[in-house]
Amino acid sequence: MDETATKPEVSIKPEVSIKxxxxxxxxxxxxxxRCLNDPESVREPTRDKVTxxxxxxxxxxNVLAQSFRRGKTNVIMVVLPSVGDPFFTDVLKGIRTVARxxxxxxxxxxxxxNTLAADEIGAMMVSRWADGMVLLASLSPYGTEVxxxxxxxxxxxxxxxxxxxxxxxxxxxxxxxxxxxxxxxxDYLISMGHKRVGFVSGEATSLLTLDxxxxxxxxxxxxxxxxxxxxxxxxxxxIPGAIKATRSLVNHKRRPTAIxxxxxxxAMGAYxxxxxxxxxxxxxxxxxxxxxxxxxxxMDPPLTTxxxxxxxxxxxxxxxxxxxxEGKSEPGDTLEIVPHxxxxxxxxxxxxx
Amino acid sequence: MDETATKPEVSIKPEVSIKxxxxxxxxxxxxxxRCLNDPESVREPTRDKVTxxxxxxxxxxNVLAQSFRRGKTNVIMVVLPSVGDPFFTDVLKGIRTVARxxxxxxxxxxxxxNTLAADEIGAMMVSRWADGMVLLASLSPYGTEVxxxxxxxxxxxxxxxxxxxxxxxxxxxxxxxxxxxxxxxxDYLISMGHKRVGFVSGEATSLLTLDxxxxxxxxxxxxxxxxxxxxxxxxxxxIPGAIKATRSLVNHKRRPTAIxxxxxxxAMGAYxxxxxxxxxxxxxxxxxxxxxxxxxxxMDPPLTTxxxxxxxxxxxxxxxxxxxxEGKSEPGDTLEIVPHxxxxxxxxxxxxx
DNA sequence: CTGAAAGCGCTTACAG
DNA sequence: CTGAAAGCGCTTACAG
Numbered sequence: 001m002d003e004t005a006t007k008p009e010v011s012i013k014p015e016v017s018i019k020x021x022x023x024x025x026x027x028x029x030x031x032x033x034r035c036l037n038d039p040e041s042v043r044e045p046t047r048d049k050v051t052x053x054x055x056x057x058x059x060x061x062n063v064l065a066q067s068f069r070r071g072k073t074n075v076i077m078v079v080l081p082s083v084g085d086p087f088f089t090d091v092l093k094g095i096r097t098v099a100r101x102x103x104x105x106x107x108x109x110x111x112x113x114n115t116l117a118a119d120e121i122g123a124m125m126v127s128r129w130a131d132g133m134v135l136l137a138s139l140s141p142y143g144t145e146v147x148x149x150x151x152x153x154x155x156x157x158x159x160x161x162x163x164x165x166x167x168x169x170x171x172x173x174x175x176x177x178x179x180x181x182x183x184x185x186x187d188y189l190i191s192m193g194h195k196r197v198g199f200v201s202g203e204a205t206s207l208l209t210l211d212x213x214x215x216x217x218x219x220x221x222x223x224x225x226x227x228x229x230x231x232x233x234x235x236x237x238x239i240p241g242a243i244k245a246t247r248s249l250v251n252h253k254r255r256p257t258a259i260x261x262x263x264x265x266x267a268m269g270a271y272x273x274x275x276x277x278x279x280x281x282x283x284x285x286x287x288x289x290x291x292x293x294x295x296x297x298x299m300d301p302p303l304t305t306x307x308x309x310x311x312x313x314x315x316x317x318x319x320x321x322x323x324x325x326e327g328k329s330e331p332g333d334t335l336e337i338v339p340h341x342x343x344x345x346x347x348x349x350x351x352x353x
Numbered sequence: 354m355d356e357t358a359t360k361p362e363v364s365i366k367p368e369v370s371i372k373x374x375x376x377x378x379x380x381x382x383x384x385x386x387r388c389l390n391d392p393e394s395v396r397e398p399t400r401d402k403v404t405x406x407x408x409x410x411x412x413x414x415n416v417l418a419q420s421f422r423r424g425k426t427n428v429i430m431v432v433l434p435s436v437g438d439p440f441f442t443d444v445l446k447g448i449r450t451v452a453r454x455x456x457x458x459x460x461x462x463x464x465x466x467n468t469l470a471a472d473e474i475g476a477m478m479v480s481r482w483a484d485g486m487v488l489l490a491s492l493s494p495y496g497t498e499v500x501x502x503x504x505x506x507x508x509x510x511x512x513x514x515x516x517x518x519x520x521x522x523x524x525x526x527x528x529x530x531x532x533x534x535x536x537x538x539x540d541y542l543i544s545m546g547h548k549r550v551g552f553v554s555g556e557a558t559s560l561l562t563l564d565x566x567x568x569x570x571x572x573x574x575x576x577x578x579x580x581x582x583x584x585x586x587x588x589x590x591x592i593p594g595a596i597k598a599t600r601s602l603v604n605h606k607r608r609p610t611a612i613x614x615x616x617x618x619x620a621m622g623a624y625x626x627x628x629x630x631x632x633x634x635x636x637x638x639x640x641x642x643x644x645x646x647x648x649x650x651x652m653d654p655p656l657t658t659x660x661x662x663x664x665x666x667x668x669x670x671x672x673x674x675x676x677x678x679e680g681k682s683e684p685g686d687t688l689e690i691v692p693h694x695x696x697x698x699x700x701x702x703x704x705x706x
Numbered sequence: 707c708t709g710a711a712a713g714c715g716c717t718t719a720c721a722g
Numbered sequence: 723c724t725g726a727a728a729g730c731g732c733t734t735a736c737a738g
Contacts, residue, residue, distance in 0.1 A: 017715055028725045033717060043723055064481050065715035068421040069730055075460075083461065084442030084647075092436060096463070105482075108436065108461040110449070128417045129458075239651055272651035294592055298625035300653050370731055381709045386733060396707055418731035422714055 016057045025053035036061060076321065077107045077130035081137045081237075085265065086293035087310055088136065091161065094314025095134060102322045104131070111137045132156040132325045134317050138206045139168070156324035160317035161308070163207040172329065174316045176340040178208055181306045182215025182260070184342050185288045188304075189258045190223045193350045194286065197225070198249045198256035200266050202237030209237070209262050212290065216260055228254050237262065242269025250277045250285070257351035258286040264293045267303055267347075282349035292343050302345035309338050369410045378406035389414060429674065430460045430483035434490045434590075438618065439646035440663055441489065444514065447667025448487060455675045457484070464490045485509040485678045487670050491559045492521070509677035513670035514661075516560040525682065527669045529693040531561055534659045535568025535613070537695050538641045541657075542611045543576045546703045547639065550578070551609035553598045553619050555590030562590070562615050565643065569613055581607050590615065595622025603630045603638070610704035611639040617646045620656055620700075635702035645696050655698035662691050 022029040027046060034042050035050040042050070053059075067073045076099055080088050092108070099106050107130060132155050159173035189197050199216045202209045213232065220227050230252050235241030242261065246269060249256055259274075261267040267289035274285050281287050281301060289296060292307035316336060323329040375382040380399060387395050388403040395403070406412075420426045429452055433441050445461070452459050460483060485508050512526035542550050552569045555562040566585065573580050583605050588594030595614065599622060602609055612627075614620040620642035627638050634640050634654060642649060645660035669689060676682040 015715095019715080029716080030718080030725060030727095031723090034724085037717075041723075046723080062421075062481055062715055064417070064421045064424075064426065065730095066717085068415075068417045068714095068732090069716045069718095071417075071730075073417065082442070083436040083445060084439055086437055089435070089437030092463075105460075106462075107458075109459075110445075128415055239647055243651075268648065268651050271653070275653060295621065295648075298592055298596075298621050300624070300628060372731080382732080383709060383711095383734080384707090387708085390733075394707075399707080415731055418714095419733085421716090421730090422732045422734095424714075 016059050017062065018059070021050065021053045021057050021059045024057055025049045071128070073129065073131055074104050075107050075130045076104045076132050076134060076318070077109055078134045079109045079111060079137050081111055083108060083110055085263075086295060087263065087291040087308070090293075090310030091136060091314040091317075094311035094316075095318045096314075097311075098315050098318035098322065102318075104322070111139075128155070130155060132158070132321045134321055135159045135168075135171075136161050136317075138162055138165075138208070156321060156329075158317050158321040158324065160313050161208065163211050165207055170334065172320050172324070172334045172336070174313055174320065174336045174338060175208075176308050176313075177337050178211035179215035179218070181290070181308075181340040181342075182212035183219045184215075184340075185260055185290070185306050186216045186219035187223075188342055188344070189260065189286060189288060189348065190219060190225065192258075192286070192348055194256075194258040195225050195351075196228075196231070196254060196256040196258070198231040198233065198252075198259045200242055200245045200249070200259055200261045200270060201232060201234050202241070202262045202266070204234060206237070212262050228252070231256055235266070237266065239265060239269040239272075242266035243273045246270040246273035247277075250274065250279065256285065258288070258348065260288045260290075262290055264289040264291045264296050264303060264305055267305070268295065268299065271299060282347050283352065286348040286351070288348060296343070296345070299347070301347050304345045304347045305343055307341045307343050309340075313338055369412050370415065371412070374403065374406045374410055374412045377410055378402045424481070426482065426484055427457050428460050428483045429457045429485050429487060429671070430462055431487045432462045432464060432490050434464055436461060436463055438616075439648060440616065440644040440661070443646075443663030444489060444667040444670075447664035447669075448671045449667075450664075451668050451671035451675065455671075457675070464492075481508070483508060485511070485674045487674055488512045488521075488524075489514050489670075491515055491518070491561070509674060509682075511670050511674040511677065513666050514561065516564050518560055523687065525673050525677070525687045525689070527666055527673065527689045527691060528561075529661050529666075530690050531564035532568035532571070534661075534693040534695075535565040535643070536572045537568075537693075538613055538643070538659050539569045539572035540576075541695055541697070542613065542639060542641060542701065543572060543578065545611075545639070545701055547609075547611040548578055548704075549581075549584070549607060549609040549611070551584040551586065551602045551605075551612045553595055553602070553612055553614045553623060554585060554587050555594070555615045555619070557587060559590070565615050581605070584609055588619070590619065592618060592622040592625075595619035596626045599623040599626035600630075603627065603632065609638065611641070611701070613641045613643075615643055617642040617644045617649050617656060617658055620658070621648065621652065624652060635700050636705065639701040639704070641701060649696070649698070652700070654700050657698045657700045658696055660694045660696045662693075666691055 018029045018032050021032045027050060031042060031046060032050055035047050039047060078095060096106060135157055157171050159171050161175050163175060163178055186197060199213060201213050233245035233248055235245035249259060259270055261270050267287055270287050271281055274281055279285055289303045289305035292305045296303040296305050371382045371385050374385045380403060384395060384399060385403055388400050392400060431448060449459055488510055510524050512524050514528050516531055539550060552566060554566050586598035586601055588598035602612060612623055614623050620640055623640055624634055627634055632638055642656045642658035645658045649656040649658050
């Protein structure tokens with residue numbers, strides 16, 4: 001980096017374009033462009049002149065002009081409910097790996113269950129800001145409409161994690177079988193002797209949550225166990241929401257002996273509220289979570305939960321998106337179900353009698 | 354939305370540009386452009402024709418062309434160590450609020466303490482992908498070099514949270530006084546009677562961590578307390594790192610009665626390891642964290658920690674960046690220190706004697 | 707109030 | 723192997 005020695009601070013050139021490089025090198029702008037994009041096609045001596053001129057001028061291409069000209073941004077937009085969710089952190093890791101390998105930058109967009117954000121996302125899809133989109137969140141009806149109606153403008157989209165709504169069914173998607181996983185978790189609770197199982201769920205706007213609830217209900221039904229009114233509590237999908245929901249469960253006249261939470265984050269809230277009520281996990285109330293985030297293992301007691309292969313979901317999602325962007329996606333296999341797994345730790349015990 | 358009734362699915366127009374709209378409306382492209390950007394300057398009947406044509410054609414502007422032409426992307430890049438960190442989730446919230454209010458979209462980029470990523474970031478700064486950048490992470494030496502050397506190309510940058518390295522001192526920055534906060538936390542521990550205080554720190558690449566360590570050492574020194582070799586443990590700034598670091602503290606021949614963790618996430622790891630060793634928080638070992646993330650309150654016991662005004666940091670950072678982008682930043686006040694606060698919960702007790 | 711035209715910085719056939 | 727030229731889709735003085 002010996003060009004640093006030339007005190008580059010001094011020259012506050014507002015702009016150095018390909019033209020300037022061409023001038024300095026004594027070649028045409030086409031040649032400069034070729035040196036950058038297809039060096040092999042330029043003779044060595046010419047290339048050397050250009051390289052030198054690039055260094056001398058401190059040129060770097062205007063990415064905006066390139067994207068515009070090429071009609072490609074090499075940016076992939078990822079839409080998710082919340083970047084703070086540790087589960088999505090892992091999904092993002094997988095996404096990032098494949099993105100980087102394929103030369104894409106990642107643009108992250110949170111919906112935060114917010115309609116305004118959904119509108120922006122709709123606008124983005126229609127614009128050419130990104131080459132493709134990974135959809136990890138439920139869309140508002142508006143977003144869904146945009147996706148369906150203006151499909152002729154929209155960039156390729158792959159859906160991840162989230163169960164798909166009928167309108168979006170034609171988009172490829174990668175997720176676990178949420179209903180089956182929830183059923184498995186509930187079955188486990190039942191197999192441990194629980195007959196009163198509560199379900200702490202998130203916003204009903206999320207199909208994924210609905211699927212989990214469906215699995216829970218199916219398990220209860222199959223075991224011929226009734227679900228009392230008030231055992232299924234819908235809260236905000238965060239800690240305060242879970243605390244509130246758990247409180248109503250703890251105070252229920254027929255208190256559940258076990259609580260199945262729609263995700264690990266809510267399980268953290270549930271733990272807190274159970275303990276605050278002077279009860280113990282799992283002795284008084286067993287808890288099962290969903291996601292197996294990095295916190296599950298250090299919770300006290302360690303949380304029994306459903307593991308989603310988060311990183312793999314991210315990788316698969318992005319892999320398929322890349323294919324779609326390259327126009328190489330094979331039609332047909334739109335839906336890809338990845339395996340989940342019940343991770344048994346120490347948050348479930350047999351109920352006291 | 355009655356245009357939905359016209360079955361837009363049918364027409365798979367690959368591209369509809371401003372030209373097409375102009376043709377349909379029977380006006381020039383300049384007029385179409387004006388209708389979009391400065392409607393007042395167009396006569397009502399003309400505007401109506403254009404509006405109708407836009408609806409009819411399903412036109413939406415090519416954002417890439419606009420950005421290129423205007424030399425402005427309305428995108429702000431946020432660089433942070435990890436989106437998964439709950440502290441940054443809150444900072445991002447503040448950033449997002451101000452960004453939205455000012456018409457900017459947010460592009461998030463994780464460094465993950467990774468040099469490759471830092472290179473990409475350097476490239477981004479030099480490109481015109483974003484109008485400005487918020488830097489919430491320590492830069493690699495390379496990144497720092499890029500920032501310093503090619504400053505004449507670089508977009509406006511504001512640093513947040515992170516203490517600034519000498520090379521970056523000319524950039525505006527917003528953060529708490531990390532050393533003072535760490536000293537306050539340690540002083541609190543000392544005031545509770547602790548004489549053996551350990552420090553679980555993160556990677557030494559982070560100036561911020563170093564500042565916190567400095568505050569801890571200053572407090573110990575002021576209280577005339579020695580720091581045994583092995584009481585300051587440097588781990589990875591995550592849960593496994595904290596577990597490992599805490600283990601060595603728990604097994605230390607002169608075991609600390611209190612542990613100060615460089616952030617709340619590490620405190621979670623510390624809790625886990627302390628409990629795994631059959632010890633209790635705070636009876637056997639007191640713990641103090643840093644950040645006051647949303648988990649601090651639901652930890653068992655609730656964590657005593659330093660609160661950073663995360664959202665405010667995000668807001669202030671972005672506010673100043675917007676000013677800088679608009680060319681309105683007043684020089685001079687580059688450094689902005691925001692207040693921190695010690696939040697006393699129940700993870701600290703007097704040491705057993 | 708509206709249009710014709712220049713130009714933003716690139717890339718890429720098309721000639722030579 | 724290299725250059726002149728067209729053109730990507732916009733915006734914006736400049737005329738009229």
